Amino acid sequence: MEPVTPTTESYLTFDLGDEIFATNVNNVLEILEIPKITKVPRCPPFMRGVINLRGSVLPVIDARSKFGLGETNDTVNSCIMVLEISMQEQDIKIGAVVDAVQEVIKITPADILAAPSIGSKYRGEFIQGMVKCDEQFIMLLDLDKIFSADDTSILQQVAEA
């Protein structure tokens, strides 16, 4: 056991395209292989559908198309991260398809660099910050913001159209 200061937080890193992202492990409930996903008609493309998670129905989104990284086919490394996020003051479970899950890393607040605001191809507000790790940058995601209220209304608008 390495000594852990109270402010150290654990993050789970995962791949989307060529980039590495990370999210606080507190948000991650489990990681699944991709089962058969049932499509829900008339939903935006990033809504992959629903799956059976031990008897309850779990909605699944495609993280790549959600972040505008283009669609690819699932590979053997693709998996679903089951996340718990708070949306409109209520905790909901949601699955996110990612290209591969890497590892859990420990990050102290001092390591976190501010996200560059210019030249980023991602929407800045989703990114909590960046961490440099083995000569590569890892982007820390703010999940609650990604699934924020205005986003669901977009979801509804598309569904209505």
Next chain:
Amino acid sequence: MDHLQHTFIAEADELLADLEHILLKCDMDLNNKESVEAIFRVMHTLKGSAGMFGFIHIGELTHHLETIFDSIRETHALLSKEIIDLTLQSVDHLKNIIHDRELGRSTNAVRHHGLMSAIATILVEPVAGGDKKAGGKSDIISTYYIIFNLSAGIFKSGNNPLYLIDDVTALGQAVVIPDLSGIPPLSDLAPDCCYTNFELILATTSSPDKIKEVFLFAEDQCGITIEKLSQTDLLSDIRFKSSVLEHALKMSQIGLKRLKSWLKNETNKSDAIARPSNKRESQRSSIRVSSDKLDGLMNLISELVTAQARLTLLARQNNIPEFSNLSENMEKITKQLRDTAFNICLVPLQTLETRFQRLLRDLSRELKKEIDFITDGIETELDKSMIERISDPLLHILRNSVDHGIEASEERVKNGKKKNGTIILKAFHSGTGVYIQIKDDGRGIDTEKIKTQALSKGLITGDTILSEPQILGLVFTPGFSTAEKVTDVSGRGVGMDVVKRNIEAIQGEVKLESRPGEGTTITIRLPLTLSIIDGMRVKIGASEYILPLAAIDKCYEIKTEKLQPGLSQKLALDGHLFPVFNLREAFGEHTEKPKHTQVIKIHHDFPACITVDSVIGEYQAVMKPLTSLYGEKDDFSGATILGDGSVALVMDTAKLIKKLSEKVHATFQ
């Protein structure tokens, strides 16, 4: 003790509901003798159990109310509206103080005393006026000798023997002789034990059964012996009475023998009436179960149904005859079990009837409108959770009908209608749903008025062109109310939109129809159940869907090439032309088209068809909610887990077709 009190509260709630129901019946027919009996019995039961569980104030109030109804029963006097009003108020009050038994809240205490004194005035009048014996019309007075032996523990059971004696003496003229011989010396005396026995000599017109009724609740704690002494009123015989009183002063039991000897001429064989204790409570055919347990049962059955689907799939994959037999048998049993469990959870709409009647009675008085309330098909059953959630919307709609719908009597007569307004509550089954209709013959809804109102509130703009149903639909918009003045009944504009929201929360629909001058009809459609449905499994593209079986009329197979491209078209089937919606188009399915397409005819408000690629078979679908992420996608009522573990969406055909036809309509415009 705590859980006993909960039992009492549950029982009392039910008794009070019964009581309210009977009282409302009485209100319409003051001559109803049976109702008076029934009210008396309920009061009696309530008093007994209230005493037993330490609800003193309830006991006190019901005791006095019981006395009123007892005297009505005895003197065959007519019930008066005042008494019914007072009793209804008391019922309301009792409902409150069940949860506040020490009268902790000052409002409760004040009301309690108010009611008690109101009851006292009523009590004084008829009882004093109608002296039972002087009333004369009573039958023969008989004299009974009652030995009332109390067990030492009677106080611990919450009974007050003095109340019981009060009740007995209220039956006629009585001499009560306490037998104090059992009282031990002070050093041995336990303060919470009863050492006194009583002897009573009662001259009454009541039958022995009536006398026994008084002791109904104390039976376990005391021995009651009732002996008939004479067919005449012995207490009016001064010699007999004086010898009794004389003896009473010596404070020892008189005993039957001595009494008999005093009655020298009495040849009547005394028929000892020992009450067989097993007759006390007739066998109940129902039991009370907490709804938590029922919910648990339903959850288990849902899981069983899902497991059954896996078993059926396995049996089909492995063609073993014994296994298939077993699986089919299991399927049959599961289905029966499911249906039985559903039945347990069904509650007739009737349970709400009393609340409706009470509301209409109070409202029509308050607003001085005369209203006949007619119910039809009220025995229609609904899931208990739905009953709970439909009650407030229904009450609100009724309130609106009385307040806005029905006109004042003079206005009605002027318009050539009959003086009394009519409100009809009708419930019936049809297709996949239960329908509840509330219909009034009032003034109807003025669409012009709605338009002006909506304009002034900025809900629509001046150039909006709306069809009549669309205008009526504005009533359900938040912040809308046409009442010129706000009464405490309705008109705050927080009504119908909440009604609509509540009904939609249980996947129901609400529709409003109205003809000016003729009345308004509000129709509510509710799904039959929220948890498991009988469905048909179909396939569109690569995905499987479940259609509720009850919605399906018929299936046809046609060649896919016969279908024109586009969302909708007309097809001639069985010699009729039907609108057909192509679900492949609607769902944006771009996979390869099959050679044949199944056209499924569905009947809701009008017959319409939808197309699917293939029909797989029947399926019992355990409904799982689609998470809030899909909250607004109401063309699917939920999802279900198939035997192979994958998820299939369950269509709400009524809403789907409505949505599709609106969409087609919009493109034409």
